[in-house]
Amino acid sequence: MPDTTERRARTRKAARTEDSPMSQTPNSSLSPAGAVPRPAREIRQLCLEGNDAAAHVAYRASEVIAIYPITPSSLMGELADAWSAQGVPNLFGTTPRVIEMQSEGGAAGAVHGALQAGALCTTFTSSQGLLLMIPNMYKIAGELTSTVFHIAARTVATHALSIFGDHSDVMATRQTGWAMLFSSSVQEIMDLALVSHASTLEARVPFLHVFDGFRTSHEIQKIEMLSDDDLRALLPPAAMRAHRERALSPDHPVVRGTAHNPDTYFQAREAVNPFYLATPAHVQRLMDALAARTGRQYHLFDYVGAPDAERVIVAMGSACETIETTLDALVKRGEKVGAVKVRLFRPFDARALFAALPLTTKVISVLDRTKEPGAAGEPLYQDVVTAVLEDAQSASPRFAKTPRVVGGRYGLSSKEFTPAMVKAVFDDAARPTPMNHFTVGIVDDVTHTSLPVDASFRLEEKDVVRAVFWGLGSDGTVGANKNSIKIIGEQTDRFVQGYFVYDSKKSGARTVSHLRFGPDPIRSPYLIEEADFVAVHQFGFLERYDTLALAREGATMLINTPHDPATVWERIPERVRDEIVAKKLRLFAIDAFRLAHEHGMGVRINTIMQTAFFALSGVLPREDAIAQIKHYIQKTYGKRGEVVVKANHAMVDGALAQLHEIKVPAAGSRRAAASQTPAPSTNGNDILARLLAGGGDSLPVSAFPV
């Protein structure tokens, strides 16, 4: 929370501008056209992850928060619990009551009960947790009750459990009568969380606010915080009062939760229609109100791309960021392509979708991040198909020639979705007969659904510094990187992005940190594909993993090694040496464990490795960077006295002194040619070996037992 420590605000007075070759058309008939003038105001920018952004708004707008932790949404409940314990007040000056229940079923029931007592309520969940809430969700929606559930969307367990992200959980609730608003980035989470809390009060339809689990939920971005004034400005006082007045009370007794018979149920069920019909307009009005305060204009469906696009992707969630990044490049090349970002998935406003689509659209490729075996098609695809056929059969169709609609699946269980995959979708849409019901991101050699992807198509921008760090789950690597992000994101005007790939085995296994730093907002919700800097914090990893797979030619490599600078080259596995030579890397080594031990820090190598990164990466000028680290140490350890601060400062200086560049020979070893990835094979032992070496992504469908 802004009121607690650890966050530092930086204020500025400037409207960010979008340098894009594309039109950002105001595309909903519900909102005023044109750019939104934004009043000058104090802007606080912080670096936080998506769960934190959602919890920020949810906590301040709620009085009762029932929780049950489940990955990857746990942080939201944990933060709310901690803030409540600290007595952090909500917008109304009271401290929200946070209750941990026995399961998500109980959490949903507790929310339902508290809502009936007139409280403003929220909860957070994912995956199976959401499934257990379904019975209560029908009741809450049927009774037209205002609440928001924030969902870090996660794969529902099928053939295997997965803690990673896709939309299979939220799609399992699309029939319950809840509104569903999707956020694509951390900034959007903060913004649309507020729109959700405000809209549900106006509309009396409960909202799921959805973002991609183990992507946006855990991605750190520098965002503009919404202030309490922003929240107060959007949350409608009259609707809030009406919500409270609907509380069950002996003062004005009403009966709810009755049983209906066939004579009346149907009619009473249809009585909700006006509320659903009115919901999209409420959402748009509140999006417009947000834009008036912040300059960030959202629509129910946001179009980006060429104004005369012929091929248009429709998608939701973090994929929209990747698509927009790719469009930047493709439109510059003159391709007639575009995309519709779906914000409000339910209630589905087909009219608003059509208003967003360019009249030149010939092929619509709908991307669903879920799989429903046996269905006529995935959910978003079927909705777009419905909208298109209904338009074509209406009295005055919008399109002279009905666009062709195809659908595909991507990104199941956090499978990477990259610019190359976006391009593959657009490329296929340009074919005379585009594939329908395709997959993208895998090789399906069984039912042949997959689109070919040109992996060499990459869009890492020149002015962005990309750094990858290999660490152990508990060695401080992630913490150090989060510090670096805060220093750069909150102390400078650069934009930052951090994402941390944990193995699902968590503590003790490897973690790979992916950090980007650049002059513009970073819309790349996928792992780094070409790194400028690769740090290996555990020397043993060189043997086990292909740590240099992401290193670009000429990149900088930093190794934490116990070996002497003079001998370290010989200690590096031959395969890695070959790759260093072939990619013309600059190589640096530091013995961080010895240095930490000498400074009485035990095995805590985080400050040392962070110093080395700042010294080598060029994200900031070296002197500035070191000054910032020292400043941060002062801030963090100042309370513990000058001695501690000095010891840490000494360690920073020591790190700089002990950082050695290792001379890389001009030619590799005789085995250079043999270091290539072996050709795909589906022999059982091979599969296991490739999985362990981190090569699972390249395994085709046929490699898997059913």
Add this chain to the structure above:
Amino acid sequence: MPDTTERRARTRKAARTEDSPMSQTPNSSLSPAGAVPRPAREIRQLCLEGNDAAAHVAYRASEVIAIYPITPSSLMGELADAWSAQGVPNLFGTTPRVIEMQSEGGAAGAVHGALQAGALCTTFTSSQGLLLMIPNMYKIAGELTSTVFHIAARTVATHALSIFGDHSDVMATRQTGWAMLFSSSVQEIMDLALVSHASTLEARVPFLHVFDGFRTSHEIQKIEMLSDDDLRALLPPAAMRAHRERALSPDHPVVRGTAHNPDTYFQAREAVNPFYLATPAHVQRLMDALAARTGRQYHLFDYVGAPDAERVIVAMGSACETIETTLDALVKRGEKVGAVKVRLFRPFDARALFAALPLTTKVISVLDRTKEPGAAGEPLYQDVVTAVLEDAQSASPRFAKTPRVVGGRYGLSSKEFTPAMVKAVFDDAARPTPMNHFTVGIVDDVTHTSLPVDASFRLEEKDVVRAVFWGLGSDGTVGANKNSIKIIGEQTDRFVQGYFVYDSKKSGARTVSHLRFGPDPIRSPYLIEEADFVAVHQFGFLERYDTLALAREGATMLINTPHDPATVWERIPERVRDEIVAKKLRLFAIDAFRLAHEHGMGVRINTIMQTAFFALSGVLPREDAIAQIKHYIQKTYGKRGEVVVKANHAMVDGALAQLHEIKVPAAGSRRAAASQTPAPSTNGNDILARLLAGGGDSLPVSAFPV
């Protein structure tokens, strides 16, 4: 079970013929064309309700049955439990193990576990019970495990709980990857239960076998039983063996229930595709095998109606029976109308749907028995839309001009769906711009979605005897009627149908029995609209309910009354007397309570009222009817000695002697004109009064608070 008492078989050797003006086109390319020759065989015909028919097959085909009772599916579990306790064997000669769990979540988990041990398993549920099974359903499907859940589909609680039927529960599971096969009648339940159990073994996709709760689940019909030989002929031994061999076992260890990471989950998820693609063909092949044995041919989608139909309804569940009955009449009049009965809803085989639709189709009206507020459309509608647009955009579209598709909701929470409503749908489809997203069966005066219905359009056939009985929940009325159905259905060649309308308050409240008897199979899964016979077993009901609303002109009325035949006319409320006169009813009275008391039967009036019904209704010749009752008494009470049998026989004779015709005056009272139903009004007290009087069906949407 056939092995237990109470059921009597009647054998005959004859193929039933369908006297229909309509073509019954063999409409799936998957099955051979033409009528199916059926070998002469012994046919056992029994009268049973839908739950009983499903349990019959499920029990015989299973080894482990995990249950948790929920209305309206409870009977299936209760029967299985009772049969297991009696040691009734399954097809394999063992007694199924029936386990009642702590909830439906536990039942689904127990099934999942038993399946992993290689057992053949089933369970039965409805509504919220099914919702609690969703997490396990994803796992069972994801692991490609064969099982069948039999679902008496029931409304999910929303603004109010309802124990009645619609498809909102099963639609909440359509994304789980289960196959879904729908039965429309009791005969179909027996047949498609077997097809489900056989198909799941062949396909390795789990099946939901679905029928309409509180309609087909509780409707009694005379059906042809499937024999054990029939079951054995369809259940595939090799697939059954393969299912058992997939059991987890230390002899051939495999790992299941693992966790996947982003590298492999997506590919492994797509590995199931071939199984889903193959499922429809398995189902059709087994439907064909069933037809070869029984003469009853089903297809994935069955077309009925005019071969050159221009307006076609697509629907599933019991509505298909009503639609077919209505088509009989409309096609005779020369209307170009037809319908597609959806059997296999998942996997959705668009090709088979298209093969079923006549090429002359201009308008497709899709009927969904569920409501999904905020969706682009209800599920079946969206599937048909998807099929139509994909066909239109294919290389060789089947239709020269793409048919218009509209969708509507009907029958929520067992709201009646009658021939007049079917006609309303066809009539609207004939308009230049048919309504889309309509409702039918209610008056929606708020968002104006409802189609106008001409309630005078009724299709009660002349040669069918229709009888309505008003009783108290525990006074034996329902039991007596079930007896009558058994006597007529199983002792004669007439067809029967029984449906019992309970108030959801169950015991102690009124029950209205609706019985039809006729020479042909009865396809009328809706309440009687014009009764030939109305019995009121509680004299007090005359005051409280509009007991004669369904009586046709010239019908027979039977009253159980304590009053003397000479004075009973004066004791009847004036409003009722007026109606008796106006409708020219014949009126009979009997003092059943006194008679029962005199014969030492306490308040058990069931045999007396049944005797009176047989004497008056003309379903059977009077002498035959009485002989049948006495025969049945002999059969039921024979074991308890000659004295008991004689006492009951004496009571039958006494009933005949004490049955008095009451002279009805030629003219009514002065208040005749005032007895009309008051005009609709939505004043709160009026609403309550109309609800209590049984007039809730006529209340419009605006009458209900949101």
